[in-house]
Amino acid sequence: MRFHYTFQKVVDLKGNEKTQAEWMLSTALGELQAQEKSLEELLAQRSEVVFSLQSSAQQSTSMVKIREMQDYVDYLDHCIARKHADINRAHQEVQQKQDQLSTKVLDEKVWLKAKDKAQMLFQQSMNLREQNELDEMATVRFAMKSL
Numbered sequence: 788m789r790f791h792y793t794f795q796k797v798v799d800l801k802g803n804e805k806t807q808a809e810w811m812l813s814t815a816l817g818e819l820q821a822q823e824k825s826l827e828e829l830l831a832q833r834s835e836v837v838f839s840l841q842s843s844a845q846q847s848t849s850m851v852k853i854r855e856m857q858d859y860v861d862y863l864d865h866c867i868a869r870k871h872a873d874i875n876r877a878h879q880e881v882q883q884k885q886d887q888l889s890t891k892v893l894d895e896k897v898w899l900k901a902k903d904k905a906q907m908l909f910q911q912s913m914n915l916r917e918q919n920e921l922d923e924m925a926t927v928r929f930a931m932k933s934l
Contacts, residue, residue: 819877
């Protein structure tokens with residue numbers, strides 16, 4: 788006789804939910820990394836423009852050109868501030884996905900533990916049944932020898 792767990796579909800579902808939560812966390816981490824990379828690119832671009840602006844200010848560059856460069860630096864500062872907000876949101880999303888994954892992992896462990904307990908009880912029952920059969924066979928043999 789083989790062990791069949793009545794709630795196996797629930798155990799499978801909990802495993803699938805955990806896997807899905809892992810994928811969602813992975814996606815959130817990927818988004819966070821993309822936002823951080825974008826911020827690094829903006830910061831590098833700003834540094835280049837500021838360096839060019841300083842160089843232009845030392846040379847005989849028109850005020851209009853210098854003003855355009857300063858406006859571009861201001862625009863990059865605005866983009867950088869928005870990117871920081873995007874990164875904060877991405878961090879919150881990652882935290883939320885980590886919390887969800889922890890919940891799913893715990894839920895799956897509860898069901899797996901219940902399955903293990905049911906399997907252990909089944910095995911004990913089978914061992915007891917086997918032992919009773921062996922005892923009965925031994926009793927019958929003993930009774931046959933007595934006759």
